[in-house]
Each structure stands twice: as C-alpha cells, then as structure tokens.
Amino acid sequence: MKLTRKQKILRNFLICMLLCLGIHAAMGFPPYTVEGMCRQVARDYLLPELEPIYVHKEKHEYSGDIFKRTYTYVIARCEDYYLSFLYDRDLLLNEREYAAGVEMKKGSLCTARKGMLYLAGDFDAVDAAEIVVTAANGTDTRDFHFAGERLADDLFGFRYSEGDGFWFRLDEIPVEEMDLGEIAQYWYRTPHGNNGYSYDHAELPVKATLYDAAGNALETIETSIGTYDLHLWF
Numbered sequence: 264m265k266l267t268r269k270q271k272i273l274r275n276f277l278i279c280m281l282l283c284l285g286i287h288a289a290m291g292f293p294p295y296t297v298e299g300m301c302r303q304v305a306r307d308y309l310l311p312e313l314e315p316i317y318v319h320k321e322k323h324e325y326s327g328d329i330f331k332r333t334y335t336y337v338i339a340r341c342e343d344y345y346l347s348f349l350y351d352r353d354l355l356l357n358e359r360e361y362a363a364g365v366e367m368k369k370g371s372l373c374t375a376r377k378g379m380l381y382l383a384g385d386f387d388a389v390d391a392a393e394i395v396v397t398a399a400n401g402t403d404t405r406d407f408h409f410a411g412e413r414l415a416d417d418l419f420g421f422r423y424s425e426g427d428g429f430w431f432r433l434d435e436i437p438v439e440e441m442d443l444g445e446i447a448q449y450w451y452r453t454p455h456g457n458n459g460y461s462y463d464h465a466e467l468p469v470k471a472t473l474y475d476a477a478g479n480a481l482e483t484i485e486t487s488i489g490t491y492d493l494h495l496w497f
Contacts, residue, residue: 295352301339304339316339318336320336321377335349338372344368345384347374348363380396380488382394382418386418393472394471396488398467405446423442468485469486
C-alpha cells in the first residue's frame with residue numbers, strides 16, 4: 264500500500280520520536296528541568312520531595328565544544344535540611360557534577376559558587392545578614408566582612424570575589440589586595456614541579472549575624488565554608 268504524503272510525514276515523525284526516546288533512554292533519562300533534577304537527587308539520596316529555593320544558570324564554551332554547556336546550580340530545601348548541587352548539560356546529556364558533590368546540612372547551609380557565598384536557612388523573621396569569614400596562613404590571618412543580599416525567603420547571598428580564578432595571575436597581586444576567592448587559592452596551595460600547584464582543602468570559619476527590621480541582632484550562626492567551594496574557576 265502506497266502511503267500518502269501526510270502518512271509519510273507522520274511515519275517519519277514517529278520514527279524521529281522513537282529515535283529521540285531511544286537516545287534519552289541510552290543516556291539514562293537525564294532530567295532537563297529543575298524539578299526533574301530535584302527528583303533525581305531525592306531518589307539518589309533517598310530523600311522526600313525537594314523544594315528548589317534558588318536556581319542559577321550559566322553558559323560556558325570550552326575549546327573543542329560545538330555547543331555551549333549549561334551549568335544549573337540549585338539550592339533546595341527538604342523539610343529542615345538544605346541542599347546544593349550542580350548539573351552540567353552538554354546538548355542532550357545533563358549530568359550532576361560529581362566533583363562539586365551534593366552539600367546537605369540541617370538547619371542552615373553555607374556554600375559558594377563562582378564568587379557568591381550563599382547562606383540558606385529559616386529566615387522568615389530576618390531582615391538582614393552579615394558574615395565574617397576567617398582565613399589563616401600560619402600566623403597570618405585575615406577576616407573578610409560581607410553584607411548579605413536577600414535572594415529568596417530562605418537565602419542570603421554575599422559577593423566575595425569579582426576575579427576570574429586564573430592561578431597564574433595570583434603572584435601578580437599583592438596579598439593585602441587579594442579578595443577571599445584569591446586567598447582561598449593562594450594561601451591553600453602546595454607548589455609542585457615547574458610552577459605547578461596542588462590545592463589543599465580546608466574549612467574556613469564563618470560567623471553569620473542575623474538582624475531584624477529594627478537592626479537588632481537575632482541570632483549568630485557559626486559554620487564553615489570549604490576552600491574548594493570558594494575556588495573561582497569551577
């Protein structure tokens with residue numbers, strides 16, 4: 264039986280749909296929406312339903328890439344726990360970035376990504392927030408003070424760096440002029456070979472003070488942030 268033009272179009276469309284479904288299945292059914300990413304993390308970690316409270320997307324094009332990669336950074340809430348995770352999408356493939364890991368803490372979460380430090384928690388009565396991050400190198404210590412910007416009901420953001428994270432430029436910057444992101448690399452590295460370095464992980468103390476609308480201090484949270492989280496290039 265000879266197919267009509269409309270029947271051929273329908274047949275080709277169904278073949279394309281089946282092909283796309285097969286490719287999607289072969290890649291492990293990667294999620295393409297924030298809700299799908301939250302469901303996958305909840306399933307992998309045996310958690311109840313996650314509620315995303317903050318989403319940040321950025322595009323990068325690396326040497327050899329045909330299409331730009333899309334990075335989706337999510338901070339979510341699960342009952343009285345807060346989580347953060349990162350997905351890396353390259354065309355149809357969208358995978359969780361395992362190097363970044365999934366950070367999860369009860370009550371409040373302090374994390375960072377590309378120059379922005381985040382503090383998540385139950386902040387319904389909070390109007391403003393300030394933090395102090397302490398870095399140390401032997402007997403040398405530096406306190407970095409930041410005022411928070413409200414990003415969501417349960418989230419404050421603190422801009423700690425405007426740098427690009429290129430390690431070979433660090434030696435050109437006086438230490439006293441380095442910001443927190445640069446110090447997290449410069450003070451916590453070990454030289455290897457010809458101008459090569461390995462980067463050491465350390466937890467830097469973070470002290471956050473929360474204020475109400477009248478400027479009264481409500482609470483002080485003592486937590487920490489990892490130097491890997493503060494690195495700017497990832």
